[in-house]
Amino acid sequence: MKQTIxxxxxYHPLLEEPxxxxxxxxxxxxxxxDVEIGYNHRGIExxxxxxxxxxxxxxxxxxxxxCSTSHPMAYCLAVEDLVGCDVPKRAQLIRVVVCELERLxxxxxWVGLAGHFIxxxxxxxxxxxxxxxxxxxxxxxxxxxxxxxxxxxxxxxxDFNKEQIEYALEHIVDVEKPIRMLTGAILDDPVIHKRLKxxxxxxxxxxxxxxxxxxxxxxSGVPWxxxxxxxxxxxxxLKWKVIVQKxxxxxxxxxxxxxxxxxxxxxxxxxxxxxxEGEAIDADIKEVPPGEGCGRYEAPRGEVFHYVxxxxxxxxxxxxxxxxxxxxxxxxxxxxxxxxxxDVALITASIDPCYCCTERVAVVDKNNNEKILREKDxxxxxxxxxxxxxxxxxxxxxxxxxxx
Amino acid sequence: xxxxxxxxxxxxxxxxxxxxxxxxxQPREKRIYIRVxxxxxxxxxxxxxxxxxxxxxxxxxxxxxxxxxxIYHLAREDKNMVINVKTLVPYSKLxxxxxxxxxxxxxxxxxxxxxxxxxxxxxxxxxxxxxxxDSFPKGKYPLxxxxxxxxxxxxxxxxxxxxx
Numbered sequence: 205m206k207q208t209i210x211x212x213x214x215y216h217p218l219l220e221e222p223x224x225x226x227x228x229x230x231x232x233x234x235x236x237x238d239v240e241i242g243y244n245h246r247g248i249e250x251x252x253x254x255x256x257x258x259x260x261x262x263x264x265x266x267x268x269x270x271c272s273t274s275h276p277m278a279y280c281l282a283v284e285d286l287v288g289c290d291v292p293k294r295a296q297l298i299r300v301v302v303c304e305l306e307r308l309x310x311x312x313x314w315v316g317l318a319g320h321f322i323x324x325x326x327x328x329x330x331x332x333x334x335x336x337x338x339x340x341x342x343x344x345x346x347x348x349x350x351x352x353x354x355x356x357x358x359x360x361x362x363d364f365n366k367e368q369i370e371y372a373l374e375h376i377v378d379v380e381k382p383i384r385m386l387t388g389a390i391l392d393d394p395v396i397h398k399r400l401k402x403x404x405x406x407x408x409x410x411x412x413x414x415x416x417x418x419x420x421x422x423x424s425g426v427p428w429x430x431x432x433x434x435x436x437x438x439x440x441x442l443k444w445k446v447i448v449q450k451x452x453x454x455x456x457x458x459x460x461x462x463x464x465x466x467x468x469x470x471x472x473x474x475x476x477x478x479x480x481e482g483e484a485i486d487a488d489i490k491e492v493p494p495g496e497g498c499g500r501y502e503a504p505r506g507e508v509f510h511y512v513x514x515x516x517x518x519x520x521x522x523x524x525x526x527x528x529x530x531x532x533x534x535x536x537x538x539x540x541x542x543x544x545x546x547d548v549a550l551i552t553a554s555i556d557p558c559y560c561c562t563e564r565v566a567v568v569d570k571n572n573n574e575k576i577l578r579e580k581d582x583x584x585x586x587x588x589x590x591x592x593x594x595x596x597x598x599x600x601x602x603x604x605x606x607x608x
Numbered sequence: 609x610x611x612x613x614x615x616x617x618x619x620x621x622x623x624x625x626x627x628x629x630x631x632x633x634q635p636r637e638k639r640i641y642i643r644v645x646x647x648x649x650x651x652x653x654x655x656x657x658x659x660x661x662x663x664x665x666x667x668x669x670x671x672x673x674x675x676x677x678x679i680y681h682l683a684r685e686d687k688n689m690v691i692n693v694k695t696l697v698p699y700s701k702l703x704x705x706x707x708x709x710x711x712x713x714x715x716x717x718x719x720x721x722x723x724x725x726x727x728x729x730x731x732x733x734x735x736x737x738x739x740x741x742d743s744f745p746k747g748k749y750p751l752x753x754x755x756x757x758x759x760x761x762x763x764x765x766x767x768x769x770x771x772x
Contacts, residue, residue: 242739250751288636415664415713428663433685434638498639498681498690500665509665511681524668531664534716 207235210545225536225552232544239533252523257283257492261355264510264525269350270313273306274503275525276355278510282499283357286512287489294483295359296438297475301372302346302354303501304468304475308379309338310504311461311468314553315386318458321553322399323587327390334382337375344371359486369476380469387462398593400455403543404551407452410538417528418506419460420535420554424452430502442474452539454554492516503528546585617687621660628652640691649695650705653680656691657711660684664713669725671753675699676725680707697727706732724751743767 210227224243228236248267252260264275277299284291312335319327339349345368346352354360364372390396406416411424421428429446431439447463449456494516500509506528515521540548618634621642625632628651630643644652656662662682670677675698682691697704706729708715718729719738726749729735737744745764749755 242737242741245739247750285636285639412663413712428685433683434688434690495635496641498665498692500683500690507665509681511666511668511679513670522668522670524666526666530666530716531713534712537712 206230225548227540227545227548229545232546234540234543234545234548237536237540237548239536241533249523249525252520252525254519256518257357257489257520260520260523261357262353265351265353267525267527270310271306271503271505271508272351273302273354274501274508275510275527277303278499278501278503278508279512279523280355280357280499281501282497282510282512283489283492284487284497285499286495286497286514287357287492289358289487289489290437291359291487292484293438294363294480295485295487296436297479298360298364298485299355300436300438300442300475301364301472302342302352302360304471305338305342305345307504308465308468308472309335309342311465312338312383314461314504315390315458318550318553319390321550321583321586322396323590324396327386330382330386334379334386337379341372341375344368356486357492358489359484361486363485364476364479369479373473373476376469376472380466383462383465383469387465390462391459394597395590395594397455398597399590400458400550401451401453403454403547404539404554405452406535406539408450410535411452414535414538415531416506416535417531418502418504419457419464420506420532422446422448423457423460425450428507430500430507434500438475441478442471444471454550457554492518505529506532544589546589549583549586617684617689621691625652625655638689640689642691642693644693644695646695646697646704649678649680649693650707653682653693653707653714654711656682656693657707657713661686662691664711665690667714667717667721669721669727669751671725671751672696673753676702676721676727678704678721678727702726703728703730705730708732723749725749726752741765 208229210229211224224240226238226240227234228238248263252263255263260279261276264279265272267275312331316328316331316335319325319331342352343349345364346354346362354362406420406424408425410416411421411426416424416426417428425448427446427448432446444467447460447467449459492514494514496511496513498509498511500507502508508528509524509526511522511524512520513522536552540551543551618632618640621640622632625642628644628648630645632640632642634640642652657664662684665681665683667678667680670679675696677694677696679695680693682693683689684691695704704727706714706718708718708729709731715732715734716738718732719735721727722729722732722735723737723740723744726747740750743765745760745766748760748764
């Protein structure tokens with residue numbers, strides 16, 4: 205059969221990071237896939253070599269707008285590893301609260317977008333409505349809805365006062381109920397089951413071979429979670445569990461994300477209730493000796509890894525940053541093979557990278573018959589498939605029309 | 609994970625890798641640094657990844673003036689350890705055998721180190737540029753210490769190569 209190459213990407217004005225996918229298809233089936241990144245390379249590692257140790261948290265915070273605290277967290281852990289200092293327990297628990305709030309809003313954002321993509325705009329609107337409550341808690345606790353600027357090597361920059369803690373404890377309960385409802389609505393829906401199950405399977409072996417991270421690996425039965433594997437001291441007393449699903453399809457990854465939301469809510473509650481009174485929030489690092497350190501932390505999308513080397517000056521000699529999507533993107537080569545084009549859009553979204561992949565799609569035939577498929581068309585392909593699944597199940601397709 | 613078990617990993621590695629490494633150190637409880645000759649590196653890293661069940665975190669290149677130091681960061685999750693394998697590739701011979709040839713997880717990072725530092729990975733199946741644009745001038749390596757922004761001007765870009 206004639207093989208066709210379909211480029212997917214690279215820009216989408218709504219979402220983060222552009223990337224470009226080249227799909228090699230035979231008819232509707234994808235036989236191979238090639239990923240290109242680097243459209244938005246900002247040279248953060250080079251910039252970090254010219255910034256002082258205290259300035260870098262602000263720099264790395266801007267790597268990602270959604271996991272904006274995971275990068276400073278991993279960086280601070282790396283510097284603390286280098287210096288060899290202990291962080292006060294109060295500071296650690298404040299870090300846990302901020303990081304888990306971030307995980308909650310990131311997962312809900314993903315659930316909403318995934319709903320939008322398969323044509324369930326109600327899920328989209330609901331998920332983002334409840335996400336708003338979390339962003340308000342973030343604002344109350346840190347002063348910002350995003351880019352919290354809470355961390356510094358050795359501790360945190362701001363303490364929580366009593367009023368803030370009460371506000372957070374009161375409102376986090378408001379989130380739990382809607383998430384339970386949302387989870388029930390999604391996990392019990394036969395259409396979503398049909399649409400997501402068995403799609404884009406990443407086997408356990410492939411997950412290990414590619415060293416997939418975060419929900420991508422946990423959805424494939426590999427129980428890697430840095431919070432569990434390399435816990436902060438403050439984390440050890442908190443009760444929670446790692447969510448693992450075996451099937452490796454898009455559905456499993458969704459289940460992992462949804463169930464992790466409950467663990468996050470529980471962690472936030474426990475951390476806020478157990479904050480030790482009157483403790484310092486900063487270990488007060490005076491200088492960074494020559495040496496090297498690794499810091500890693502579980503961001504919503506997987507492990508963030510930072511490596512720093514110091515030559516004893518006030519700036520790092522080298523600062524290496526590895527975001528989780530760097531390890532997760534190559535897994536498409538394994539999970540997209542044999543799937544249809546309508547599903548690939550969903551699979552690429554399932555690792556929660558960025559939807560930018562879908563902005564410009566061009567179908568180019570080997571005989572130079574050109575045809576352009578854009579984000580709209582791709583979305584329609586996906587929505588149409590959901591509609592046909594609904595018809596088969598005897599359900600009425602949604603009344604609204606997708607106008608994008 | 610207790611201190612004793614962390615010591616066990618160290619002992620285990622020492623015994624198994626004795627002949628292949630230069631030295632091994634454990635500066636902190638959860639971190640092990642192994643220094644290896646460039647020729648032996650793929651063997652040691654592949655052993656850690658395949659037999660010792662380590663997860664591949666990433667690899668960092670560092671410009672050390674006498675050469676490019678490459679550090680492979682691996683993590684043994686059940687034992688709660690990060691194992692770093694260091695090797696110095698001298699400027700006189702900027703070559704090292706590719707690990708990505710056999711293990712898929714290493715492919716992207718080797719491409720990145722190749723374009724950022726100019727290290728050649730022998731036997732890598734796909735050595736195209738990963739992050740830098742195709743039009744970026746050849747022979748310029750942005751993460752080396754002697755690279756300055758002013759080194760690359762608009763005229764240096766070879767737009768024909770990127771098809772623009």
